[in-house]
Amino acid sequence: MTATPPLSLEHMRLDAVLEGLARGDTAALARAISLVENQREGFERVLSEIHKRIGKHTTQRIGITGPPGAGKSTLTEQLVRVYRERGLKVAVIAVDPTSPFTGGALLGDRIRMEAVSLDPEVFIRSMATRGAQGGLATTTEEVADVLEAFGFDRILIETVGVGQTELDVAATAETTVLVLVPESGDGIQTLKAGVMEIAELYVINKSDRPGADKLKHEVEVMLGIRRGNAFAHVRPHHGRLEGEKVGRKKLPTVQHSNDWEAPVLTTVASKGDGIADLIAALDQHHEFLARTGKLVERRKRRLAARTRAVVNRAIRQWVWDETQAEDLLARRLDDVAAGTRTPYEVAAEVLAQVRNGT
């Protein structure tokens, strides 16, 4: 926002990062991502510079979400392996929950994985949730932009947990995969309200364990019911007579209509079983989005949401860093604690001050 002094060290470093990015230098990529993730000075310039190079239809952004213990990391690794065999460049963004205590220090496994990843065409990055309220989805999307501009063909966004924040993060991808395990059966009733409809692909992982078929059936019934009733207005089924029975396909080979019928796949990620089918389904969903114009439509909608989020972030930074809001808040906190002023009175006072430009 403010002009950087032309000969500052920061500025020179930023130029070096941008040059490195253009050259395809992985060290520059890591530095650019750090800038963006931590919103350090110049991060908007990095994102502005790459903005024109994103939106290619050949890049797939894939969100992978599901409850803890579902084997998402193993599944992600298998996807990376197969994509690499096919000569594609792959990036992984792993979004982990982090407590205020540890600051992400317990992400040892991931960090080790990053260190040993000597394949320059694979890039793995962990991001901690770090309490950036409502901002994590935006930051994840910005990091994915940097990776796409750098030339990665597949960007896998893996989240831990099935809360609202994680869903928001997964939803920044064009295709979201929900990974379940036979043990999830108990939680299905609870999961379904919030999590089940967000996915375009369902995977029952560890499907060699008891209960896999039952869970698959349950998920299919649930998707069928929803599609038939409650969601009729959301996902209209063109070209199908009302009441016509629709069989569930194991893996739909071609989806001709304007609607996507979310398939329920089975995998045993630890053995690599079912990975090729999963990749085929991911490709199909991407083709479906491109063919129906939904890819362009989604990207446009996401850019609008992102711009709004960026405005909110800029306004918040302005209010707390450049106005007297922080001072006024500090002076009023004792009154709030004593019950003589309310948070709402203080908020009104701060807002009035900000509006008057003081």
Place this chain on the structure above:
Amino acid sequence: MTATPPLSLEHMRLDAVLEGLARGDTAALARAISLVENQREGFERVLSEIHKRIGKHTTQRIGITGPPGAGKSTLTEQLVRVYRERGLKVAVIAVDPTSPFTGGALLGDRIRMEAVSLDPEVFIRSMATRGAQGGLATTTEEVADVLEAFGFDRILIETVGVGQTELDVAATAETTVLVLVPESGDGIQTLKAGVMEIAELYVINKSDRPGADKLKHEVEVMLGIRRGNAFAHVRPHHGRLEGEKVGRKKLPTVQHSNDWEAPVLTTVASKGDGIADLIAALDQHHEFLARTGKLVERRKRRLAARTRAVVNRAIRQWVWDETQAEDLLARRLDDVAAGTRTPYEVAAEVLAQVRNGT
């Protein structure tokens, strides 16, 4: 913020709600909570009116969180039952994840539970996450304030899911209970980074299933390791020699030190087993907080965080509802989609406009 016309219908209704609240009328309570939950006109006035009546040391706010399928609802119902037997007034806020499609319509069970709850001393309220980014914790806390002012002795805040938003919500309580089940074992490694340290009480529910002892042991080891090493600086152990071995108590009867040793309890909520011990531990933690001055300290810190959140909310509403930001954004979106402008350029432009008071 803006003055309500003195004879408006809104105003008269608001007065009726406030009078009803003061009289102890449950219908007025439900209406007050709706106002607050949906941030309808006048909600700040409701919250300001009750502000002086909160902060009583006899009210306990208890957060109950854990993965889907852990039996949190059953546990909550058992707590309600025992508290009622002891003559306490109990309120439950159930925070459920909700998709953009269903708008909470699938919360049928809960809604039925509310309808059949004829005991006027029990109040059950569901809240949907509804994508109020970063605002859910604030709203939950505001609803809890209304319930505390109304005279409830125990306020149970139950969240579904173990994501960042759910943790933020659970953390608005003074005591947070993390509920696990033997089947959670697999996910413990994943869970621990983000979720494990936030709780003051751990419950292994469904503890009659295989693996309960193993999980209890794992959680205890983990808590022990953390306390001994990584968290030494966060939770210093006064009055204990370095290297001194600390045995884990099954249920600590008295905690004398300035530190809380989080107990790991076992329950079979469906049979009511272990509920009395859980309630004893909850009471102990509350006494611990009161005795060490942490209760006042926590409430003060939470009020500060809340005030900041309320300011942010007010600023956001002002920017989008009362300035030309929305118009400017709409005019720029096509350029953003075409790649000729970036979200960051648009944000800078909107911010400049807001700062100039246009």
